[in-house]
Amino acid sequence: MTTWILTIGNSDIQLTTNENWDDLLLDIYNQLYDCAFVPNKVENENLWTVPARVVGLAYAQDLDNHYQYLYFPLLDSLTQLLTQQNIIPDQIIILLSDQSNLFDEAERYSLKSPYWKDTCTVENIINKYLQNKFPNTKIKPLILTPSLNTKGLDSWDSTLDLVNQKLGEITILEREKVYISHQAGTPALSSALQFISLAKFGDKVKFLVSSESQQNYCELIDSSRYLRGLKIQQAKSLVTNSPGAALKLLNNIDNIKPETINKLQYFVDFFNLNRLNNDQKQEFSIESATQRIVDVLELITIFFNQENFLAGITLLSSAQETFMKIAILEKTKNITVKGEQKSFLGSECLKWNNEGLFLTNIVKSIKEKKDILNQLFYPSKSHPIKEDKDLYNTNKNWIMLEWLQLLEPQFKSWNLLRWSCKYYRNREDDLRNQLMHNLRGIEKQDVIKYLSADQNASGDDISKVYNEQVKTPFFNAIKLLKLDYTREKLTNELKKLSDSLI
Template identity: 40%
Template sequence: MNIWIVTTGSSDVQLQSDESWHDWYDRSSVKRNCENLPFKPTQILEDSDEPYRVAPRVLGKVYESQGEEVWQYLEFPLLRQFTTQLQSKRITKIYLLVTDQTEKFNEEREDRRCPYWQDTCELQPIFKRYFEEQEEFHNVELIPIYLSPEINKPGLDDWDHVLEIVRTAFSEEIKLEPDTVYVSHQAGTPAISSAVQFMSLARFGERVKFLVSNEYEKKPLPPIESSQYLKGIKFEQAKALLKNHDYAGVKLLINDYLNSETKILLDVAIQWNFAKFDEFVKTLLQHPDGNLVKKINDRTLQKNWWWTAYEEGYLAVVRLQQKNTVEAMFHSFRAVEGLIREWAVWKYKAQIRNSNPNQPRTLYFHKENINMSPELNYWFERFSNKTYSNVGLFGEPLFELLKASHSPGKWHNNSDIKTVAKITKEERNSTFHQLLGLEELELFAAWNTKNPKDWEKRVLSCLNFISGQSFDLSIECPLKEASLMFQVHKELEKVIAPNNLP
């Protein structure tokens, strides 16, 4: 079963000649019913062989008054091309979209420029007769769909409102699930044409074929498969998702259109979004770009034990961009606390092990094979479990180990790490022990900052202090530049959103 959706406009029904127009228009009550306005046929190019155009509502009224006499002068330049194309397509239903703005333009009709006069609803009897006289279509059911804006709503040139009108019309009038949907959308306002294209694709997907014509050369063009339209729409949607770092959404939309290299990038981006940084790197190393792989290898060398914390920090920035402040708090604090844990393993490798079988993921510091400074010895005595003679590396003991391992001057001269150890740690505990949301200002206050820029720089400063690295704090979005994921994101933009700036 195949159907045809037809938009209609002022160019669909034309006149071969204007020689009898004044007699038709002045007869009976036609002119009076048209507010006595001086409607007359016009040509796009005067003194040419082109047919004449006249306001559709007026032409419909003239045909209603003098049907047979008018019929012999009518031309259907677009419809004739399309019906020729569809003669062997076994169309079972034709959905004819006609406009009727009677309710909206109830008081403006004394102006012949009023959109009311361009409505095509009065042409419906002409369309009905046209299809009845076509051998291939005379038994095809013709179903009119009226596009009628309400009096206090925008008209048919408003893109957003027309999309809603067409969406409602399609939902209420087209109940079938046909094999192929032919759509001729060239007639009508640009807003109607666009809405019909969009809703046809949204409703019927790859079953749609668009009919297009070169009206002036009087020559139909091959139907356009919906795949190219769908691809363009999906990529536009994917751009917005990519900008919001919704990589899973991008994959769902356009994965079938991507090459293997881009699919790898999309897969690793999804892993990164779940903070699966080891899998992120493992998969990324399969990418054929040697330069990209070298960057990954160089960053993830064993000596660079700190690299995952910078990914976690940038993930916090992304969550804030997504307005997810709770996760922004979680990932930013986790980046710092997690990096202290990685630092402890790196610095005190011989003293740290998983010594509690009931808590296999908890690391413990043991006072073995080490000459401890007075500060470190004080730390151990303060936090150690007297029964097991060890210190669990989480929470306050972890932060205090970092403090005890640095010279007093270095620690006290860094306001960023001091703030996190004294303020952020407590705010984090408070936040994650209550079932409440978190305002942006509360997030910034927890880090003793006032805005996103200062918050991000404080997070990066802490990571630099712990790792001993020197990623630039003075640039815009510094955590982005410190992240491997940003390189991946830029590569995805080249393919999916080449005109978007980072």
């Protein structure tokens, strides 16, 4: 069994003469809403075109006598190739359009109304043509009638649903070969038939298409070529916000350049903050951590634009805590402190690891540890060190912020950082805590309120609030501390990679 499914466009039936047009027009004028249609001459050809609905009305009334004056450029090319390939369809499905329910009578008085481009009236003409070519083939027209309150066959979403519904009315056997000619009709209709046929029939499909550059030339294209193209387009859309999904998709596509895969893998690592080949020593270096913070600040922009609030809030909280640790390390690393028996650099006294930011075991006595912290500008007046357990306070957020401000008086914290570092704060409003400890949900206004620390929490533009109240002052602080980093134009780089996929 073989099925051929094709679309018919507004200009796929042409006139070989315009001499009898006035007579034909006169007979149907009462159906034309005062529109005096004049045949348009095809450039460099002795052929003319008239909107499809009008052709159907004019010629179908006496088809036997006027059929000889019709020319079918697309159908001639397609049927010729089928005949040459000895392909005789068992059934032909013709997709025709009727949008009369979308355009009231007032709109039909315009020559430019899409109503006149409908192909439903040429059904008998197309049937006659195909029966002449394939006398034993069953021909089944399917009329596409868009629902009210849509944009008709120019609407991509509604046309996709409509084509899917209509193709559900036909029976295709499991081993049946399916040929698709989808180029005629609106772009939305053409794409819908392409997508739906691939989804329904997979590798059983071959596309019978004409050439735009070579007149009267057609070819058969395996579905694999189309499927590759669709996967490429899908990967393009994923690159900018989910490079891991794009990489997984591209790994199953032939002939993708190795450098493209490598670049995409780089961005997968970027999204996972993995630039260090699992070297833990480097992970806890000031340089590496600074770069991760900068990367995260760019990633958060992407996540907020996607309304992926969970990831954005979680990363932002981590970035702020990491920043305070490396800022303290940066400001104290070259300070010389005097111990009871020898002097040390600040970089020898503080360590940052999986546990947090603490004093090293460079000295043993609580008295000497307290003295070293005092020399490193630790806020011992407000947070005194009395016993060993107090040494764990060096990793407390509210203490680190105060410590950093003593080390760098010019440092200006932002609202969210100050609020997050308050010990006595309304934890019900702390989205990070609610997410981590109670698996609570969040809405857009919650995020805006959180980012602004409930200061000027108005509007609904999360990206603007994030950029103005968090990201900009965050970068200003990084620059003030002269922390080295490379700020990549992440969105631009991802778009370039997406555009390079072919």
